[in-house]
Structures are given as C-alpha cells and as structure tokens.
Amino acid sequence: MMRNLFRPPSEALSHDMTAAVKAVHAATPLSGAHAKELPFAVRDLSRLLTQDRSQLAASYWVNKRLLTAYCRYFLPWNLLRLSWLLPGLDLPLPPHATILDLGSGPLTMPLALWITKPAWREMPLTIVCSDVSPAPMALGRDIFRRLAPDCPWTIELVRGPLEKVLREFTRPAALITAGNVLNEIKPSREVPLQNRLAALTRRIASRLADDGRFLAVEPGTRLGGKLMALTRLAAFGARLVPEAPCPHWGPCPMLAERATGWCHFSHITGAAPKDLTDLTKRAGLEKDSLSLSCMLLRRVTGEELRRVEKHLPNVADDDFDDEWFGGPDEADMDEDGSDGWAEAFAEAGPEMFSAEERNTVRILSDPIRLPGLPEPARYACSARGLVLAHNALRVPSGAAVTVRWPESQPRDPKTGALVVTLPPVAAKTPAPAGQAAPGKPGKPAWPRKQPPPSETARPHESPRRPSGPAKPGKPGKPSAPAGQGTKSTPPRPEKTAGQTAWDKPDRPPKTGASRPPARHPARKSPRPAAPGKKGENHER
Template sequence: MSQPSSPKRRSNAGTSEKGAPRSPSRGPAEKRQAGQRDRRPGQKPFGRPGERRPVQERALVQPARSAERPPAPEALKTVSGHPLCRPLFAPSSAFCRDALAKLPQALDAVMPLSRNHRADLPEAIRDLSAMLTYERAGLGRSYWSAPRYVSAYLRYFMPWNLVRLSGLLPGLDLPAPVCDADHPVTIVDLGSGPLTLPLALWLSRPDWRALPLTLVCVDTVPRPMELGRSLLEHMAKLCGEPLNWTIRLVRSPLIQSFRELRAPHLLMAGNVLNELKDKPGVSLDDRMADLALAVERTLHPEGAALFVEPGTRLGGTLTAKLRETAMEEGLVPVAPCPHLGPCPILETRRWCHATLYAQAPAWLADLARHARLPKDSLSLSFMQLRPNAVPAEKTALFPTMDPAGVVGRILSDAFPVPGMGNARYACTEEGFAIIPAADAIPSGALVACRRPSSPRKDAKTGAVELLWQAERNPQR
C-alpha cells in the first residue's frame, strides 16, 4: 500500500500517489512532543543522529543560492510554443478544471464530514503530514481505520496528486487503442489506493475516458479502493459524463497480482517502487528485476507501463534503477529519457524529476492555507516503458534542429551561474549536461541543444555545457 511522499519542501508536501499511511500510536496534535509546535508546518527537523541536511544544487562557481521557483507561467508561454522546445506538462483542460472544482461535492457524498470534523480538517492535515515525515516512528495501526486521517488524505493529499498527475498525463505519448467487442482493452493500476491515477487519467485524457474499457485496480487493502471507485462514480455524475469503465478491485500483493492480469494496454503504478524494500534473502535489485520481468511478460505488445513516484531523491533514483532493470528485460524507456544509453543521473548526486506550478482549484488552495501547508509547485519522478518501441529520431521531435545537435530533458529548476545566466541541468545522450540561459525553459521539457566550440564542465557534477539552439548568444 502506498504512502504519501515526505513533504521535505513545501513544493513536494503531500504529493504521493495514494497514501496508505498508518495512524500514530500517540494522540492528535496537542500530544506532540515538546518543541514540535515551533517548527514550520511541513518542515523536517535536522540534527538527529545520522541525519544530514540536503545538498543544494551547485553551479560551476559556488555562489550563495536562494530557493528557486519555476518561472511564472506567463514567462513560459512564449518558449513553450518554440519549435525547439517540447514541454512535458500540459495546461489543464476546461473539463479537468471544472471537475476538480466539483471534487468536494463528490468527497462529501463518499465520505461526509460532521461540523466538528470539518473544523478539525486543517489540524488533521497537519498531523497527517507530520506523521508521514518526522514522526514515522509513531506509526501503528492501519491508517484506513482512522476516519480523521482518511478524510485528511482524501481532501488534501489526493487532490494535490490529481493536480500533479493531470498536468503530466496529457503530455505523455499514450494513444488510446481501438476498443470494442472484438478488441477489449484493459487498464491495470497497481497499488491503487483510492484510484488516484485512474481518476487523473479519467479527468485529463478524454480519449481514454471515452473507451468502454476494463479497469483492474490492485492493492492489499480493499477499503481505499472502494472509496476510490465510489469517488469516480460520483465524479462522472457531477460532470454529466457516462462512466464507460468497468471497474474490478483485486486484493493481492504486487507480484502475485500479475497472475490475474491479461495483456493490459496500460499498466500504471503510483508510489509503488518506494515500497520495494529489501527482504530477508531478497534484495531491492532482485525485487525490481522481478517487477520488470512481470511487466514485460504481462504487458500488451502495443501497450505502455507508467510508474510515477514523488520528485524526491529516492523517487528519482528508483525510477532510474527501474529503467536499467527494465531494459535488461527488453522494455524500452520512452519518457522521460531522451536516449537509450546508460543513465547519467545515477553517476551524480542529483535525481531525475520535474516540477510544475501548483495551479489548484480555489477550494484546495484555501484549504492548504488554512492547514498552513500551501504549495506553489509540485514535483514528480516517472518512467514510461514500452515493449519493442523504437526511439523517435531527433528530426522527428524537432524538424528544424541541427542534425548534429543533441536532445536534452530538463531536470532542474533554474539557478544562477556566473557567466551563464540562469542555467538548468539536463539529461542527454552526451551525459549529464548544464544549459546556460535556460530560465525560460519549463522543467521537464525536451529541448534541442548544440555543442559549444569550447564547452565548459561543472567541476562538482561533471556536467558538460550544451547550448539551447534557440539561444545563440548566451551570457558568457
């Protein structure tokens, strides 16, 4: 069962896929340990034995850095339409925005709140956030048996995930297959929780929403899946859309569930990789290999597998490791990877992730402020795999690019570098790269780059300098 990601920074707080946390053995907020109230909500304390402060991204020269935010949406509109830039995240559709605005009505129908519980909701959200980060030692009985925390998750953590995922899914190459009596289509959601990924797919992909497909949800705990199914049914009614999907709930451990799966055209898993921990006699690498092999054997020949994790160091590292293992089993990473070479991120202290603006419905933004856990950005790590896929040619991605150029995937926020303006890190076939004058390029975007005549290298990361082809005279 999945758990929400640790809100180490405000931008990532509560952005996990499903959340199967457990309720604390202690009481509510008023019983917290002394001194905890003085911490900023969502802030993880440091100074415990063995803990280290996060390492900040460092540029070629080490200037003092302030926390960076993604460029404002207005600044990205021009570059997002540039023929040498393909953004990862897509703006929300009118349907998706309207549906997210109606989500509280569906939540009230699925799990009504009394007046007292509604008044307690901001405090419950803060308690759940704390419980999932620096109070994990207090985890005890099943989270889904504690209505206070279930409500906090469904009304705060899951909606933020829907915002995050509904920005990602439209930008992925996931063409809806033909679906009829002669060509049945199945979607599988592993570790489904309250069906967060299927909900996001239904909200943001009208091509998949229209298919009369079968959705198979797999998890070890039935209660959250039942809540998610009811929520999807109520959302369809509120939006005036027929629910064309037949939903099956399967209670099963992860690997064992593949015995019941038959050639899904789309296999999804949110926040599942971070649960593949070492077991006696079985290492994490072995469990990852078992998962990759099961996916390769189960997936439809024209299907796709999508794994989404929080945009943390752990999430980015796990998706990169899955990539390695999956390629050994014959699966092809089609996104976010711009190449099929060895992953250069694993050789650095960085991790593969992308960040988008947190453009939430008004009710969710208000709730976040009342809970004192507001967000201005959301991060994620992901890996999309296909069997027997052929990578797109550079000129197919960017017809106007220099054939001798390099395609890169932007991996970081912009940060100031003397002589380079605001630079960003990128993953390329040349390895880990740094791109000057890149502050206007959106996080996660694919860009066409060229090699400078005298490239510089980042002394800390070894990142090689590449130039975005649209920027012919970057600051030197």
C-alpha cells in the same frame, strides 16, 4: 520523442478538477466538528507520510479520520500533479483495452485518467484496481461514480500485495500504472533493492500487451528519482525501453558516481481549486510547487530487439517466467539487475534515434543561479550525459530542446556536466507559468512566494524559502499581535474531556466541563530533513 513533457492545465481540465474535489466532498461528508478537526488530521497524516514513516502502518487506510484526510487533501493534490503529466504522454489505447493499476488507493490514477484523457471517456475500458486494503478502493469507486456517473468503464477491485496481484493477473494489459507505489518496496538482507525492482519489472513486462506501456510515478524526492533511475536500468533486462522522460537509451546520468542530484520536475500550484488551497493553509502546510519523478516504458519491437541482440549475442532469453518474481533467482541477477542488456541497449541506441533526437536534451532542474552568469542555468539529460544548459531560464520544465554541441566540450567543474548554450527563445514564445516574460531584461518574475534560486543550490534542488522578518522600510504584511507567531494554527474544536470529533457525535460540551489541552499545541513546523534521509517526503 515527446517534446514538451508537461502541459499546464487547460480551462476545461481545471473545471474537471473542481468537479473532482466536489465529488470527494460528497463522498466524505463532514459534520461541523469533523470539519474543524480536518486540518489537524491532514497535518497528522502528513507527518506520518513524510517524517514518521517508521511508524506508518497499512492500517491508516482503515482509520476513518486519516482516510478522510487523505481523500480531501492528498488525493486532490496528486490529481493536480498528474494533470500536468498525463495529457502530454503518448498512451495508445484501443477500445475494450484493459488497464492494471497497482497500489490504487482511492483510485487516484483512474480518476486522473478520466480527468486528463477526455477522448477515453466514451471508450469501453476495463480498469483493474489493486491495493492491500479494500477501504480506500471502495471509497475511490464511490468518488469516481459521483464524478462520472455515465462513464462506460468497468472498474474491478482486487485486494492483495503486488506479488499476488501480478501473479494472478493473466490478461494482456495495454497500460500498467504504479503511482507512489515503488517507494514501498523494501530490500532484504539477501536481495538488494535493485534486484527486487528488476524482478518486479520483468513480471510487469510479462503482463503487457504487445504495444503496452508501463507508467511509474513517484514524488519528486531524492528517493523517487533514484527509484525511477533504477527501474529504467532494470527495464532493459525486461526488454522495455524508456519513452519518457529519457531522450536516449544510454546510461542514466543520475546513477553516475559524481551525480549529486536526481531526475524530477516541478511546477507551480496556480491551478489548484480554492477549497484545496484553503484546506492547505488551515492545516499549516505549504504548497508553492508540485514535483514528481516519472518513467514511461514500452515494449521493444521485434526489429529493435534484433538490432540490440547483435550487441549481445550470448545472452539467452528467459521468457519472463514466474520464478523471476520472489524466487531464488532474484538474488542471482547481475548487480544492476539487467543481466547485461542495459549495455547492449546503450550501444544500439544511437542507431535507433535520428540525428535531431541524438542532439536533444531534456530540461530537468529548476533554474540555478551560478557565479559569472547573467541569468540562471538549468540541468538537463542527454545521450552524452548530464548537461548544464545556459540560456534556459524561459524553457519549461521537462521540455526537450535540440542543441548544437560545442567543439571544445567544456564541463562544469563541480558536477562534470557538459556545458551547452541553448538557442534563443523566440520573442513570441510565452514564458512558463511563474517565470519572466521573454524579451524583458532583468530579474525573472518568480512564482508567488518563491524566491530566486540560491547561488548555493545543488543540482535539481528547488530553492529554499528565506526566513526572517522583512527588511525595515519595505512594505509588507502587518506584524502579528503580541504573543502570536507569524503562522496561524487552526483552532481546535470544542469538545468534552476524553472525546474526539471522530469518535462521538457532534454536540456542545457539558456545562462547566473544562476544555482538554490541545494535543497539537501551536508550534512551527519542523524543518524538513535532507532529501534522501529520514523525514523525506514520500506522500502516497
């Protein structure tokens, strides 16, 4: 079992991240006018990806303005997000292995693998990248070649939707990845989302090598967490088992009837390159933390399968043939898409894990301050269901901790979570980035610009930023001049009437020409919508 799921970026990794940003800039050169326009393009694309997804079309990949904004803003942030996750994952990869990346976009996952897996850089690998649009993949390959010109990897670009790519891909893959892709799968009137995910998972399982892995990563939103939980449930029907983050094979606590939260992990953005943080500020966007939901699945071994089949003797193997994907049988699955295998794996799970592993919990949520407790608690996942862990402030997000279960088994009245107290943190154990150092009583040293958690915060929700002016008498930033807001809006570049910086060459405006009204007047960013509803963040 992977103990600490996430690792803070090392100095070498941070150096490679900076090199990746420079490669992006070299592959997407900007004139002076384009550079001034970039923050507005980033903000426009952010609104499309997070608030106006009903108006989002695949054509945004072929819009040069939006594609450049994606590569200069969203791509580096996604690389930084993956840089916390990938170093700690167990991804066995033999030489000459094949990796299939679904929904590659500008090759985000191959770039992240090169940055986070230095031991792979000299290995001869084949990476098959697929997407519905060739433009971002071509640009991503250019970025990759600039970052790693001597890399021995063979990168193949395949254009097509998920169904077509998986149907035509016949080589056994040591690793199949899907980054920010599952949120694009749409249910139909005849086939619910769970059954579509089950069909997709079965097809992916049929394309894995014997020791292959499937890694899915989504934004740490309510939808992203739900997709990971449903994919995990469907995986049992495809004879795949979770390697991370789940510490068990039992039912997912996030699918329970009383569950109000979702599985996700958050980290601060302290390791971001300066060019990226400067662009973020100029675009008027906030990035205090990075969150993600993930699921790493592996093929079940022959011995494990024989033990599981004892709990399900009457289920016939379907051999994962082609009719599972998109065919009429897709609508005839069980309600959860697992055909009863999820229950069999749950019953066989305890005999597959050691005593220490059965007594392990995985820390999920940000710290949550609860009434009557001296310090915040954390929600966690375990084989016994959802856990409310006390004495967990200094435990890193995603860490696996061995606990001693209380004999009385008290439960949280709000969520029904089993309440446990974690063992004390050793005095020499460093605190996670942005938290108080161990051994120092008092309030935790929260990340910069991040307040202590709210007493009313729901499970797995990050604390909200307080609004309003500072209290009188306390030092702070000088007030803005009269007539200006507290947030700055990037200045709109000068251009002639009817001209945009992305349509015409950069040139000074004609004499006497009046400046057109700004298409994006200064205004405060709209309040984010509630998680799981329209307006939720689904950044690709």
